[in-house]
């Protein structure tokens with residue numbers, strides 16, 4: 072654990088993650104667990120949101136009370152598996168603006184292939200939280216964050232469910248200014264670039280594809 076990497080070790084997160092990893096877990100259970108876990112991770116990744124004081128009246132008296140300050144934050148889903156994290160985060164932050172980066176990983180080269188990009192306006196004035204459950208080689212997240220920076224974002228955080236040490240190192244090299252929040256730092260990548268022990272292919276498990 073350091074400034075660049077936060078592993079959320081809360082017991083509820085860890086228990087739900089174990090259920091998600093099990094190969095017997097069904098698609099519908101996987102989706103539901105991801106939705107629940109992303110609400111818990113949202114709590115941690117939004118910790119630096121600025122607040123300001125606003126005058127309100129309770130039934131008892133006036134008071135200065137804290138509210139979120141500044142532009143609404145932008146959640147950016149790295150398609151398609153990112154949408155699993157996005158849904159739970161939107162449960163907690165329904166007024167967030169939402170962007171999408173369409174990327175898939177070429178299975179042979181492990182290089183990202185881009186197919187879509189759409190983000191909210193004024194990216195330079197928002198906290199931008201990019202979400203993707205899996206940080207494996209880091210090629211996809213590095214490319215996605217390159218694109219977000221090109222669109223003006225300067226204050227970016229990256230949220231994932233599982234991270235491989237290789238992906239964390241790659242992100243730290245390419246984007247040292249982007250903190251990573253994850254539920255687990257796993258052991259390593261296998262010869263096909265999958266995280267081990269991991270949970271398999273997040274998009275396939277979430278959407279029932281193969």
Ligand SMILES: O=P(O)(O)OC[C@H]1O[C@H](OP(=O)(O)OP(=O)(O)O)[C@H](O)[C@@H]1O
Pocket residue numbers: 149150151152153174175176177181183203204205206207208209210211212238264272273274275
């Ligand atoms: O760190 P990397 O080595 O780049 O791998 C991680 C990427 O791979 C997965 O997406 P995938 O390419 O399977 O696309 P999908 O979300 O459409 O299933 C995952 O959701 C990440 O985007």
Ligand SMILES: O=c1cc[nH]c(=O)[nH]1
Pocket residue numbers: 205207264265266267269270271272273274
């Ligand atoms: O383990 C991995 C690596 C990349 N993408 C996944 O969905 N799983």
Ligand SMILES: [Mg+2]
Pocket residue numbers: 149150151152153174175176211
């Ligand atoms: Mg992807």
